[in-house]
Amino acid sequence: MSKGPWKTSQFFAINIVAARSLSFSVAKFIDVVWDVIGGRGFAVVMAVLSFKVFRQYLTVSMRSHPATYQVFRAIYLESEPSIVSTYRLVKDCTTGRRRVVPATGLVFMVATLVFVLIFPTLSGSMTGYINVSRGFVQASGGDMVPFESLDFVAYVIHDGWRVNLTGNYIISLSVEGGHEYMQKIGDSSSWILPLLGGASMQVGCRGEKSRSLNCQLKNSTSHYAWQYGFYGLHNETSVWPTDHGNVTLAAPSLNISAFYLDDVSSSIGDGYGHEWVDPRTGQRPFSDEGRIGWTAANQTFTMEDIVANSTCQPVQNQYQWGLSLIQLLIAIILQGIWIIGLCVMSYTSNKHDPLEGGQPEVLRGWRALLTLAEAMNMELACSGIEPHVLKDDELQRQIDRHIGGGQVYSKSGGNDVVERRGFPNAGRAE
Template sequence: MGPAAWSLTFDSIKQRVPLAVRSSTRSTSRFVQTKVWPVVKKFPFTKRQLFGLLLLVVCGILPFIILGKATQDGGYGAGGPLFYDVFSPKIIDCGDGFGQPQNSTISGIEALFVLDNTFGRFPFSQAKTIDVAWDILVGRGAQLFAWWVSYIVFSDALLRLIERHPATYETFMRIALEGPCLASAWILLKELFRKRSKRTWALFFYMLLSSLYVLAIPTFLSAMTAGYDASTIAWVNPDNDDNIVPASYFSSEIVVFGTRNSTFETPTCAAGQQISNIGSYSNTREAYCIFDYPGNTQTYEVTYPDRQTLNCACRPGSNATLKVTIGNQSYDVADLNYTQGWCWEDQGYDYAGLMDSARCLPDTSHPTYQWGFSTMLSGVFIIINFIWCLTMYIVWQDAQLCGKLVKSGFRMTQLRAAFVLTEAAKQKTGFEERELITAEKTELEKELFGSKKFVAAEVDRYLFRDDRKGGWEEGDEGVRKRRTRSEEREV
């Protein structure tokens, strides 16, 4: 292809690109105008909507984001994967020890309940008080708040459901009067085995899961703190026997393993302080032995706190010598095989051996308790809570935007639910208020809740209409039964 052809091709591309950009811009603008803007325009930006969005952000989205950023590490720093530290193996803090004790790293399902973020050292009474206060104030407080949110969402969703088809009397009673509880969870479970539309079945299934979550909140919050835990320290088994010693008992000193020609049966630390003075002795000799001339025999003597004496011969080529005593035997330091190690009761140990035998165990000498959190279980709770908040918001928005009763401003309360249930019971049984109060309990429950003999009572949308005038739509049979009972009483 020649230069002219390339020029023509390039000009053609330049002409087509702006056309494509303009076409794409027009398509996007048309989509926003016809699809997006009508939805935004119809969206009710009310105080109720803003409050619901605020709850979603504060209770669900914000904790989820904070957790992801706080656990973003994995050795990658700020650029690491989100939530990495939530599910990584947990390390128990054993204080100062030899490396990382073998039982200090916990992984798998056991890591769910490990208190890897602890603080304080408390006596038992204080640790127990903190634990009880957490369970009551935080655990039960969070459950109460979740119950309140669930009651509002469930009630609005139930009203939206009733607009499509009636709800059973017992289902309405449990949800509208009691909210998420064991009784409502049981009735929702039974509803899953009845013939329902897929949409209704999915709603009941979600309400069941949500109710179980609300019931489990105190257990979750209590388990993720695991209450209090005994303070642990590093213990070592230096001689590979049944005796364990706190790692704090060991000190870093010079360990003598033997001489150039022999090895001691047991490494010793008895001469550690003596050997550590070598540097001081050498410095003293350089400072005071200044008479360096042929034939000089003068010496300089210094006695140190450990009662070791330095004899310095101030003549050319002389070297200071240090004699140390180990086991009633004198040795020249230059002949000893020693290095820096760890000592306990004048016996020396190497770092690697102590590290292999280190274990995390409770501090029996100074028993205290710590209080803290399990990172993994806390992370699991926050993630589940985020999913719960998001799905609850979606269910609530469906009722707010699509439910006629909810859009009209109707709000369910427990008092209003009691009135609705009373009217539904009157329709089903034909009883008046006093008759409902004094009716035989077992037979009344069978008639309202349903049994082999009776079809369960229902709560339908006509109970919520404002245009009822003298009688109930689709309730003539109940009216006839009520009139018949009244006539029998008059006779």
């Protein structure tokens, strides 16, 4: 019944629940806030950090590898990536006459721009809100019993009338939340059910529970079984303990059986029976987890009953908000690669000092615009291109055809291009 979280069918499944039992308005509000802050907001932060490092890297690279006008414009004059700027960067770097930046730097820059572009979509895709579903199991009379009302079965006194109880009287462990082991069947995280391996029953009747009749009976039954065993095999008189005194019972002892009982270190009051050995078989029947059982509405349910007769039904106006495990891991891995690459690129850039030559800061804004304008005016004039009489697309074709996309060098590089370590030399355009 459980589904593995790594199957392709679980790619969009919300299997990490972060908030439960929400109204539609609250769930929608959380989802919108996540999309704005976690998606678009974080993409802006990534863009700012990435362009800062890219400008440092390109400043150093341009001392030996001139940047084309389009590449310079995409990195220095824009503050966040776009489809057009990314396309220009790829086009000029792969089809131009010269290699603008080292290949590894180019690949990482393009990959980062694409990642920043798709991150808001990836962030929105990995989260969502779904209707809360609760598990129910069908009782013998046809009624649907919710999982949260199930309690672990401890003992069954088959001849309960001997101690003023009904026959086949069911005694539960009175464990708050004892239904959680099976509640996972109705949860979107049902794939973790096999990992539980059983439910801890090492909870005694404490606090307010200790005043309940069921807890008194459980303690009495546990103590009685510890003294006389199970199945009425003790063929002598026995004493049934109560809070109002002991009751002597004629032989044989009470016919008591049990479901699965956890190992509670032979605690008499907390559910004795895990270590009990049946003298007829030499086995410990109540230590078998396959005997685990639940009770509700004076009826017992085994694991087979739960699997065969359980169903999930949505709860009206209750939602849960969460994330997809697969997509979350993909996002974390991609962000890890981005952080490592950015650190390596920043280290490489700072090793060669991007501000060499007395520049007050790495080019950006108006200073970058002036640098591009100076380079274009000088190169276009030398090439005989008249930009003022050409349309924009005609000017772009002239630049591509006659000067190979243009070239902008870092002013800190001086007039002579010097090969610098970490940035392979490339011939300058004539």
